[in-house]
Amino acid sequence: MPKNQNPSLKDPEMYEALRDDGASAQKAARISNAAAKEGRSTIGRRGGKSKDYEDWTVSQLKDKAKEIGLKGYSRQRKNELIQSLRNS
Structure with a gap:
């Protein structure tokens, strides 16, 4: 594990990709940990129920x-x- 890596991150690769796309640290951690726990396809089906x-x-x-x-x-x-x- 890299020196600056947060041990509470369950999917560091996804976290870094989300951060690179501009997500906040908190949001990236929340999404990547949920994806690691429940599977990326499950997380991908969430959302889209609210207006812009x-x-x-x-x-x-x-x-x-x-x-x-x-x-x-x-x-x-x-x-x-x-x-x-x-x-x-």
């Missing part, structure tokens, strides 16, 4: 930010909220 964030109202975006525990979202504009939610 661009279709949400600012109020809905702020509610989602609060729900997932983001900080500093109350003064963000819609585009900033969307970026924060996607990178969380």
Whole structure:
């Protein structure tokens, strides 16, 4: 295991690929660990049930930010909220 490798990562290769694609460290770890536990094809079938964030109202975006525990979202504009939610 490389010196900087986090031992809690179950699929370091997928984690690095997600990070290279721009995912946050937390999001990449969450996805790669879920894929290692349940299988990549199972994880790939998830999602797609919600409208795009661009279709949400600012109020809905702020509610989602609060729900997932983001900080500093109350003064963000819609585009900033969307970026924060996607990178969380």
